[in-house]
Amino acid sequence: MFSYIEDVIFEFFNMYLRNSIFDVVLPLFESSLPVFLLTLVFSVIFAVYCKKKYGEMIYRVLLFMGMLGLSAFFAHEGSHFFAFERPRPFQEIAGTMYYDSKDGTWLQAQYPSSEGYHIFESDMTLEAGEMLDETAVFENQVKNQEEISVIERKVVENPLHVDLKQLHIKLIDGSKKLFPSSVISISMAVAVVIALLMAKISPYIYLFPLLIGWSQIYTGSAYLSDLLVGWCVGIVAVFVAWLCFALFFRITGKYF
Structure with missing residues (x-):
């Protein structure tokens, strides 16, 4: 209740x-x-x-x-x-408006709330500095891990021009929330x-x-x-x- x-x-x-x-x-x-x-x-x-x-x-x-x-x-x-660690609201409730303090922008969570809370972990092996786009991210990662919920809206909508290390940091940044x-x-x-x-x-x-x-x-x-x-x-x-x-x-x- x-x-x-x-x-x-x-x-x-x-x-x-x-x-x-x-x-x-x-x-x-x-x-x-x-x-x-x-x-x-x-x-x-x-x-x-x-x-x-x-x-x-x-x-x-x-x-x-x-x-x-x-x-x-x-x-x-x-x-x-x-x-203890628990997810933030924007990691659980679809449609949540949340503020990205690093970029100073407002975003909206788009993933289905039923997917729950998972920290993004990448098994992809790439050379440092190699460029990725959203297609590469999904084609490679979904093969290894079917349940991915903590993916920001801007990652889905825009090409991702960062190396693997930057990608990893961006997707899991802020995922841990102490209660x-x-x-x-x-x-x-x-x-x-x-x-x-x-x-x-x-x-x-x-x-x-x-x-x-x-x-x-x-x-x-x-x-x-x-x-x-x-x-x-x-x-x-x-x-x-x-x-x-x-x-x-x-x-x-x-x-x-």
């Missing part, structure tokens, strides 16, 4: 809720760069706030940045500790820390991990379950980091 609801939600946000503005803006939030920029911006804001209210800045800002860094670390490590995503976990961890230490903006800062999650679905990189589990990992990471800081101050004789 949940899988069906998850697919419906994914298809709504990925295939139907689309416009040219989202196509430009949301890919910018798919990577970890926005999380780093948000951390930097709020570190400056927190420094100004502390200087005005408490008259001291360096100690409190270091504490703030330490809490952010430790929470992000636990979120990242927690995501990888519990993670949950560390970017999603870290975005929630950062948001929770900012909300705890800057209470006035707490109702709004949670829009940031929501935006990160939306971008992951919109670009065809994640399901709803990726977001939910990733956010939970981020919240737990903050709790663990907070306990570490409390233990540190108890040992050193300082308290919150």
Whole structure:
């Protein structure tokens, strides 16, 4: 039941809720760069706030940045500790719109969803630099491997002018996806820390991990379950980091 609801939600946000503005803006939030920029911006804001209210800045800002860094670390490590590999949505659902960050283009998955998830492995032997086209790819590869599902639309539509090594990298690039995503976990961890230490903006800062999650679905990189589990990992990471800081101050004789 949940899988069906998850697919419906994914298809709504990925295939139907689309416009040219989202196509430009949301890919910018798919990577970890926005999380780093948000951390930097709020570190400056927190420094100004502390200087005005408490008259001291360096100690409190270091504490703030330490809490952010430790929470992000636990979120990242927690995501990888519990993670397992599973296909991305564009590798399973035909018609999925996904963003190729290397070329900066939008593509649409065209293979039948019933084919499932397979990593492309080539048994073809060619001299380095030898040119291939789409006919050569299919005539040689289908003989050795009948089930090939992870083939991008542009590989099918256009001649492929690359050597074997480049071909192999292009077709399997991005095929491995860890569940949950560390970017999603870290975005929630950062948001929770900012909300705890800057209470006035707490109702709004949670829009940031929501935006990160939306971008992951919109670009065809994640399901709803990726977001939910990733956010939970981020919240737990903050709790663990907070306990570490409390233990540190108890040992050193300082308290919150």
